[in-house]
Amino acid sequence: MRELSLHILDVMMNSVEAGATHIELRIEERSSDDTLAITLQDNGRGMSQEQLSRISDPFFTTRTTRHIGLGIPLFQAAAERCGGQLVITSQPGKGTQLRATFQHSHIDRAPLGDITSTVLSIILTDSCDLSYTHTVDGAEFAFSTLEIHAELGDVPFSHPSVRAWLRQFIQDGEASLQ
Amino acid sequence: MTLDEIAQKLSLVNRTSIGIQGREVTGGYTGDLLSCVMAGAQENSIWITIQAHPNIVAVASLLGLSGVVVAEGIDIPQETIAKAEEHSVPLLSAQETSFTVSGRLFQMGVSGTGRTNQ
Numbered sequence: 036m037r038e039l040s041l042h043i044l045d046v047m048m049n050s051v052e053a054g055a056t057h058i059e060l061r062i063e064e065r066s067s068d069d070t071l072a073i074t075l076q077d078n079g080r081g082m083s084q085e086q087l088s089r090i091s092d093p094f095f096t097t098r099t100t101r102h103i104g105l106g107i108p109l110f111q112a113a114a115e116r117c118g119g120q121l122v123i124t125s126q127p128g129k130g131t132q133l134r135a136t137f138q139h140s141h142i143d144r145a146p147l148g149d150i151t152s153t154v155l156s157i158i159l160t161d162s163c164d165l166s167y168t169h170t171v172d173g174a175e176f177a178f179s180t181l182e183i184h185a186e187l188g189d190v191p192f193s194h195p196s197v198r199a200w201l202r203q204f205i206q207d208g209e210a211s212l213q
Numbered sequence: 214m215t216l217d218e219i220a221q222k223l224s225l226v227n228r229t230s231i232g233i234q235g236r237e238v239t240g241g242y243t244g245d246l247l248s249c250v251m252a253g254a255q256e257n258s259i260w261i262t263i264q265a266h267p268n269i270v271a272v273a274s275l276l277g278l279s280g281v282v283v284a285e286g287i288d289i290p291q292e293t294i295a296k297a298e299e300h301s302v303p304l305l306s307a308q309e310t311s312f313t314v315s316g317r318l319f320q321m322g323v324s325g326t327g328r329t330n331q
Contacts, residue, residue, distance in 0.1 A: 037264065116246075142247045146266045 036109065038148025039073065039137075045106040046075050046133055047157045053079030055130065055163050060154070062147070062169040064139060070119075071137040071144065077163075082125040090123055110135060117141035151205045158192055158201065169212060176208035214238050214323055216280050216303060219259065223317055225282060225305040228289050229297045236303070238279045240325045243315045247272050254278060259323065261311050265289045270296040270304075280304070284311040 036042055043060065050058050055077035063072045082090070089095040093108045111121040118138035125131040137144045150169070158165055158180055168177040180192075183201075190197055216236035220227060227233055242254035243261040247268060254260055256277035262269060265283050270293060273281050280303035283289050289304055297304045307314045318324075 037266075142251065142268065142272075146268075 036113070037145060039071075039113075039145050040148040040150045040153040042106070042110040042113065042135070043073060043075070043150070044153040044156060046110065047153070049106065050075065050077035050079050050131070051157070051160060051162050053077065053081070053131065055079035057164045057166070058157065059166040060168070062150070064169075064171040066139065066172055069139045071139040071147075073135045074132065075134075076130065076132045078130040081127045081129050081131055083127055087123065087125050091121075113137075113145065117144040151202060151209060154205055155198075155202055159198065161192060169209065171212040174212050176212055178204070178208065214321065216259070216305075219318065219321070219323065220305055222321060223307065223309075223314065225307050228283075228294055228304045228306055229302070231298065231301055231303045233280065233303050233305075236279050238323055241315065241318050241323050243311050245311075251276070259318065261307075261314050261318075263287050263311060265293055267293045267296045269293065270300055270302050273302045274300040278302070282307050282314055284309060284314050 047058055047060070057078045059074075059076040061072075061074040063070070063074075090107050091111055093105050095104060107121070107123070114121045114135045114137055118141055119136035121133065121135045123131065123133045154165065154167060157163070164184075165180045167179070168175065187197065192198065192201065214237075216233040216238055219225065219238060220233060237257055238259045240255055240258040241261065242250060242258050244250050244253065245262050245264050247264070250260060250262070250272055254276050257279050258276075259280055259282060260273060260278050261282045261284055263283065263285050265287050269281055269283075282305045284307045286306070286308045289306065294304060309317075
């Protein structure tokens with residue numbers, strides 16, 4: 036895909052569909068070892084060893100609406116093309132962790148892209164909490180929807196003012212890393 | 214064939230303020246993997262791609278390409294346009310797919326890679 040945020044969105048949708056109530060998304064950009072690492076951890080239903088062994092096979096999918104699942108194979112291909120790898124660990128009933136690494140400066144490494152919209156899409160499904168951390172060398176932007184919920188009390192994320200505030204908050208946080 | 218002639222015949226829109234009159238186009242390359250473009254595209258070629266991030270300007274500038282066509286109506290971010298202005302790389306928008314743009318260019322006689330005897 037043309038930007039990594041779309042791969043991240045795809046994986047987070049997998050987590051939501053696996054019944055996750057909490058997703059942790061960590062993006063680390065390090066010039067010291069020229070690495071971009073994306074880690075996603077969820078507390079969804081997890082996968083058996085058999086399912087896990089087939090996850091990179093585009094002809095394996097647990098979706099019922101179609102017979103080809105390209106999300107993970109494409110993400111893996113993108114990482115491997117950029118001198119990195121994609122590793123998934125999972126246990127039934129415990130959740131799944133995905134870690135994709137890229138050589139940060141690789142010419143074929145897609146830009147992170149519109150991570151704000153990706154993160155907002157998941158937050159606004161209101162189906163799970165999100166812990167988000169993005170570090171660029173020494174700088175960090177982090178937030179937790181649990182903490183924001185606590186501040187808002189009864190006001191839902193779907194309220195237009197909250198939605199607008201959230202978008203600006205995430206955009207400003209991301210901009211502070213540049 | 215020149216870039217302005219191509220732009221006119223294919224209804225391409227120049228997204229930069231860089232003049233394209235008289236820019237000679239001697240070949241073409243179509244592809245979205247920048248490493249492949251680096252290896253395969255020749256100087257004074259036109260490059261057709263769906264990539265629109267600033268790195269396309271770096272590649273076009275390094276290779277001395279006549280210009281870059283971003284196909285499929287893909288929006289070109291301001292950051293990429295600014296980079297293109299800075300490095301004098303014309304960025305042209307096409308509504309058609311890479312396949313169609315390439316095919317029409319080929320029909321117009323813009324064929325080959327720009328290498329001699331090919």
